[in-house]
Amino acid sequence: MAPPKIRLSTTPTPEALAALKLGDIVYLDGLMYTAREGVYMRALEEKANIPMELPQQSAANFHCSPAASINSDGSFTMGAVTATASFRFAKWIGEWFEKSGAKLIVGKGGMSPETYKQHFVPNGAIYLTTVGYGTGALLGRGVENVEAVHWSEELGHAQAMWVLKCTNMGPFIVASDLQGNCLFERENAKIAPGLAKAYEGTRPATLKRYGETDDRTDELI
Amino acid sequence: MIPIDTIQSTAETLMDKAAIEIPQDYLDGLRATAAVEDGDLSSFVLQAMLENYEAAKEDRRAMCGDTGCPRWYVKMGNDARIEGGPVALEHALRLATANATNGVPLRPNRVHPLWRTDHNNNVGINAPEIEYGYEPGENGAQANWIDLTTVHKGGLFGTDYRMLFPSDGIEGIRRFFLDSLVAFGKRGLACQPAIIGIGLGGSKDTCMVLGKRAACLRTVGDRNPDPKIAAIEEEFKELGNSIGMGAMGFVGKSMVIDCHIEVGYCHTGGMQMSVHAFCLSSRRAVARIHADGRVEYRTDPDWFTPYQRRETVGWLDQLEAAE
Ligand code: SF4
Numbered sequence: 001m002a003p004p005k006i007r008l009s010t011t012p013t014p015e016a017l018a019a020l021k022l023g024d025i026v027y028l029d030g031l032m033y034t035a036r037e038g039v040y041m042r043a044l045e046e047k048a049n050i051p052m053e054l055p056q057q058s059a060a061n062f063h064c065s066p067a068a069s070i071n072s073d074g075s076f077t078m079g080a081v082t083a084t085a086s087f088r089f090a091k092w093i094g095e096w097f098e099k100s101g102a103k104l105i106v107g108k109g110g111m112s113p114e115t116y117k118q119h120f121v122p123n124g125a126i127y128l129t130t131v132g133y134g135t136g137a138l139l140g141r142g143v144e145n146v147e148a149v150h151w152s153e154e155l156g157h158a159q160a161m162w163v164l165k166c167t168n169m170g171p172f173i174v175a176s177d178l179q180g181n182c183l184f185e186r187e188n189a190k191i192a193p194g195l196a197k198a199y200e201g202t203r204p205a206t207l208k209r210y211g212e213t214d215d216r217t218d219e220l221i
Numbered sequence: 222m223i224p225i226d227t228i229q230s231t232a233e234t235l236m237d238k239a240a241i242e243i244p245q246d247y248l249d250g251l252r253a254t255a256a257v258e259d260g261d262l263s264s265f266v267l268q269a270m271l272e273n274y275e276a277a278k279e280d281r282r283a284m285c286g287d288t289g290c291p292r293w294y295v296k297m298g299n300d301a302r303i304e305g306g307p308v309a310l311e312h313a314l315r316l317a318t319a320n321a322t323n324g325v326p327l328r329p330n331r332v333h334p335l336w337r338t339d340h341n342n343n344v345g346i347n348a349p350e351i352e353y354g355y356e357p358g359e360n361g362a363q364a365n366w367i368d369l370t371t372v373h374k375g376g377l378f379g380t381d382y383r384m385l386f387p388s389d390g391i392e393g394i395r396r397f398f399l400d401s402l403v404a405f406g407k408r409g410l411a412c413q414p415a416i417i418g419i420g421l422g423g424s425k426d427t428c429m430v431l432g433k434r435a436a437c438l439r440t441v442g443d444r445n446p447d448p449k450i451a452a453i454e455e456e457f458k459e460l461g462n463s464i465g466m467g468a469m470g471f472v473g474k475s476m477v478i479d480c481h482i483e484v485g486y487c488h489t490g491g492m493q494m495s496v497h498a499f500c501l502s503s504r505r506a507v508a509r510i511h512a513d514g515r516v517e518y519r520t521d522p523d524w525f526t527p528y529q530r531r532e533t534v535g536w537l538d539q540l541e542a543a544e
Contacts, residue, residue, distance in 0.1 A: 067283050080328075082285045082286030109408040109409060131265070132412065133285075134287075136286035138272060157328075191472060202396035203390070205397065
């Protein structure tokens with residue numbers, strides 16, 4: 001059965017967010033900005049003023065560096081758009097919610113269940129994951145235009161804050177809900193029992209690695 | 222003499238083709254995988270990927286926003302001569318990488334590891350990698366061509382190395398294969414289903430190089446000429462697809478599009494092993510440039526020839542042994 005598809009605003013109402021279930025397919029409309037380690041460090045550690053009205057203009061933070069170029073006349077050529085793995089940004093996310101009022105964190109692979117419980121739930125936010133994750137051309141099609149690029153001088157193209165106007169941009173998958181349930185955790189739990197069978201006929205390495213365990217529910221993040 | 226202008230313009234075309242056009246062998250492999258996938262979410266992901274490749278070609282847009290790390294494999298026929306020599310060749314490949322980054326456009330990914338300096342063109346210290354191989358002419362004929370292959374290798378995740386020992390045996394190899402697959406397959410960090418390359422033996426660096434080349438330079442369906450290694454390749458493909466996991470780490474059975482193994486003679490006490498995943502954006506493009514300036518494009522690097530895998534002291538010894 002194909003999962004349901006939903007259109008969602010990048011400044012969503014609490015009701016719209018509450019209606020989303022793990023595994024739903026979402027397409028976004030409205031402004032979305034990219035912010036990853038460069039923007040977080042500049043806004044939170046160096047306390048630079050964020051050059052946008054947040055969350056009025058956008059409550060959607062995309063963990064992404066687009067494949068785009070800035071032309072000599074100041075216009076932009078937008079190519080493909082692919083997210084980057086979000087778990088690495090956990091240390092900034094709580095403070096970022098406070099400062100930005102973000103309701104949608106959009107990225108690759110979700111964040112940990114602890115991060116959802118600790119930071120997403122109190123802020124009424126959910127996580128949307130990109131698909132594949134290589135669906136860069138499809139997502140690129142959903143960018144109607146680049147509204148602005150902030151901090152590209154200071155941070156370089158990849159880390160700059162790109163403001164994207166999105167129309168029916170997707171697909172994304174709901175990876176956490178307002179209660180902090182985690183799609184990937186749910187899937188891992190379903191897969192874990194079958195793994196034991198696949199491991200039959202294998203043997204742990206003769207030479208162990210420091211810190212290694214034999215617990216297959218371990219996750220790297 | 223191969224004109225340097227031809228090398229540069231061909232290299233730029235290759236950058237564009239690699240970024241935009243998924244190679245047919247991988248596409249066929251993914252379609253076959255999608256046809257048997259029955260996990261709801263995994264199926265959805267595979268369908269979205271298939272649509273994505275179409276969108277990329279229609280729009281002439283990179284298939285993935287993450288450029289990965291563009292790199293070059295240069296194979297020279299034994300009699301090839303390049304205008305300006307190898308220095309001019311490397312200059313042309315660096316220039317083509319930088320130009321294509323702006324032209325396609327591709328995301329500039331390469332930065333200094335410590336200072337995070339970004340030239341916005343995917344070029345810098347030791348980047349892009351340029352690796353070389355050589356090839357004798359067939360049946361005494363001259364080989365005055367060069368093959369240029371670019372691979373845009375994605376995946377910060379999905380690669381691992383481990384020193385195993387002869388006593389670990391096939392069970393140990395199997396274990397490390399599964400460990401790597403599951404560790405990076407969770408949440409789909411490896412962007413699977415992927416072509417999995419395995420390097421066995423050599424020394425640490427050779428083992429990594431062989432595994433990466435096995436993933437990036439062999440096409441889906443290709444088998445190692447050693448029938449016992451070929452059987453392990455088949456077995457591992459099956460094994461990888463039967464752990465209950467699929468695309469993005471969702472319930473399913475699509476992890477491995479194909480598995481390729483390359484070996485190198487190693488220290489008698491050890492059995493090095495490396496695992497590499499060539500992701501959903503398995504980007505490679507190849508061109509042969511002839512001395513008269515003719516250019517032929519293809520997607521099979523045809524890297525692992527009998528000469529590349531030779532095991533005797535000299536190439537002629539091997540030819541004689543085979544007769
Ligand atoms: S691993 Fe491959 S498909 Fe995934 S984001 Fe990187 S380049 Fe794209």
